Amino acid sequence: MRDTAMNPGDQEYFDAAAAGKLMLGKCGGCGEHHHYPRALCPFCFSDKVQLAPAKGTGEIYSYSVSRRAGPVVYCIAYVKLDEGVTMLTNIVDCDLDTVKIGQKVRVTFKKTEGGVAMPVFTPA
Amino acid sequence: MSMKGKAYIVGAYEHPLRKAPDKSVAQLHAEVAKGAIEDAGLTKDDIDGYFCAGDAPGANAFSMANYMNLKLRHFDTTDCGGSSYLVHVGHAAAAIAAGKCNVALITLAGRPNSEGSSGTQVRERGAYLPDAPYEIPYGPVTVNLYAMVAMRHMYEYGTTSEQLAWVKVAASHHAQHNPNAMLKNVVTVEEVLNSPMISDPLHRLDCCVVSDGGGALIVARPEIAQQLKRPKVKIIGVGEALKHQMGGKIDLSYSGARWSGKRAFEEAGVKPSDMKYASIYDSFTITVIMQLEDLGFCKKGEGGKFVSDGNLISGTGKLPFNTDGGGLCNNHPANRGGMTKVIEAVRQLRGEAHPKVQVKNCDLALAHGTGGSLGHRHGSSTVIMERE
Numbered sequence: 001m002r003d004t005a006m007n008p009g010d011q012e013y014f015d016a017a018a019a020g021k022l023m024l025g026k027c028g029g030c031g032e033h034h035h036y037p038r039a040l041c042p043f044c045f046s047d048k049v050q051l052a053p054a055k056g057t058g059e060i061y062s063y064s065v066s067r068r069a070g071p072v073v074y075c076i077a078y079v080k081l082d083e084g085v086t087m088l089t090n091i092v093d094c095d096l097d098t099v100k101i102g103q104k105v106r107v108t109f110k111k112t113e114g115g116v117a118m119p120v121f122t123p124a
Numbered sequence: 125m126s127m128k129g130k131a132y133i134v135g136a137y138e139h140p141l142r143k144a145p146d147k148s149v150a151q152l153h154a155e156v157a158k159g160a161i162e163d164a165g166l167t168k169d170d171i172d173g174y175f176c177a178g179d180a181p182g183a184n185a186f187s188m189a190n191y192m193n194l195k196l197r198h199f200d201t202t203d204c205g206g207s208s209y210l211v212h213v214g215h216a217a218a219a220i221a222a223g224k225c226n227v228a229l230i231t232l233a234g235r236p237n238s239e240g241s242s243g244t245q246v247r248e249r250g251a252y253l254p255d256a257p258y259e260i261p262y263g264p265v266t267v268n269l270y271a272m273v274a275m276r277h278m279y280e281y282g283t284t285s286e287q288l289a290w291v292k293v294a295a296s297h298h299a300q301h302n303p304n305a306m307l308k309n310v311v312t313v314e315e316v317l318n319s320p321m322i323s324d325p326l327h328r329l330d331c332c333v334v335s336d337g338g339g340a341l342i343v344a345r346p347e348i349a350q351q352l353k354r355p356k357v358k359i360i361g362v363g364e365a366l367k368h369q370m371g372g373k374i375d376l377s378y379s380g381a382r383w384s385g386k387r388a389f390e391e392a393g394v395k396p397s398d399m400k401y402a403s404i405y406d407s408f409t410i411t412v413i414m415q416l417e418d419l420g421f422c423k424k425g426e427g428g429k430f431v432s433d434g435n436l437i438s439g440t441g442k443l444p445f446n447t448d449g450g451g452l453c454n455n456h457p458a459n460r461g462g463m464t465k466v467i468e469a470v471r472q473l474r475g476e477a478h479p480k481v482q483v484k485n486c487d488l489a490l491a492h493g494t495g496g497s498l499g500h501r502h503g504s505s506t507v508i509m510e511r512e
Binding site: 002007010032035043066076080084 | 244248260261262269274323324369371372374376
């Protein structure tokens with residue numbers, strides 16, 4: 001997986017990923033979960049946001065097996081987490097031709113070329 | 125204030141080249157500007173408003189206004205990817221209605237063909253993007269993001285690969301008559317399905333071309349339009365919308381066309397079934413099906429059925445579309461197809477499309493653009509026009 005530049009405020013999410021934890025933004029104002037992590041709640045705009053651990057389970061909302069975008073075939077996907085929030089990710093560690101929408105998945109972590117841990121998902 | 129009748133499209137020009145290795149991007153912008161100005165029968169000195177987007181060198185108006193030595197009272201560099209130029213038409217009409225300019229020039233140009241651009245390259249689109257650290261490592265590229273939309277559409281509505289393929293087939297029927305089209309061969313559904321799979325379920329022939337060149341439009345006040353000796357194309361409704369990921373509550377089943385179309389139709393006071401011709405943004409076959417549903421040409425989920433069996437083919441189908449061959453077969457310059465959508469709609473309304481694809485009595489037409497990605501964040505813009 002390729003690397004990209006971080007912005008101030010991103011480090012906590014990726015430190016948690018390095019420790020094997022998937023985090024979600026959670027608002028102390030309205031109580032909603034959100035993704036991507038934001039400094040202000042994208043629903044009520046409160047600044048009382050923090051990262052909270054997610055269960056790490058969900059189901060595939062959509063996916064596509066990319067066959068000609070680089071040397072390695074990979075599967076991009078949107079996973080709808082049990083918390084009701086959908087995140088962009090990859091599906092890994094399975095026969096990519098068996099991936100299906102609605103499939104139950106659980107989080108695992110893979111590192112980018114530069115060593116950053118990224119949450120990815122595998123069949124549960 | 126309604127935009128209905130506040131401005132006219134008086135000039136439209138598509139660069140004839142699809143590969144331009146020896147021309148700079150700035151030169152291409154200037155050449156299409158000149159072409160549109162001459163098409164309108166105006167002069168460069170008549171231009172007092174200028175619109176461009178991220179394809180303009182510097183991604184703002186400084187460089188091209190300088191290159192062309194324009195004297196401007198109004199400028200606007202709204203960028204929403206390929207749909208920018210339809211937004212520009214709406215913004216030009218509003219500026220003209222507000223008395224901020226009289227004659228607006230809109231240009232698009234680029235050279236992705238000569239530069240080896242591809243829809244399978246991860247593109248970092250700028251510094252400080254807040255979503256990049258949470259996206260880029262997963263390898264999102266243009267094709268696989270649209271592919272996820274197609275996969276979901278197939279799951280929710282039973283849309284098939286064959287139905288997607290019909291969109292390309294129809295475009296190819298039109299492109300065969302366009303001497304400048306990049307792909308001039310008529311293709312069959314089978315040929316689309318047999319083309320290499322790029323990212324499930326999109327085959328190569330489900331994807332638009334990568335072409336150099338560009339195009340330009342001139343939008344003018346009614347009084348100026350009345351003086352020019354060209355068939356008149358009146359802007360009667362415009363709408364724009366921006367759809368994104370909504371805090372994580374992602375829904376790929378619809379696009380911003382649901383909102384921009386509604387706004388444009390309300391302003392124009394017409395319905396989708398009144399349209400004699402439609403230019404529908406065709407970055408991918410799924411894009412077309414999605415927009416036809418969201419614009420109201422058919423019910424949500426029935427887009428696959430609507431496009432099947434040649435329903436988009438001029439002369440035989442119910443909704444002639446992209447009669448220049450579209451982005452799928454003719455031209456998608458700078459990876460931004462919105463300009464050419466408006467240009468072909470203008471040709472149809474003027475009666476200047478190729479005789480083999482010209483719609484009889486084409487007095488009402490729509491052009492729609494989807495810029496950015498249906499798979500995460502995009503801009504939608506709808507322009508409805510009437511021949512006067």
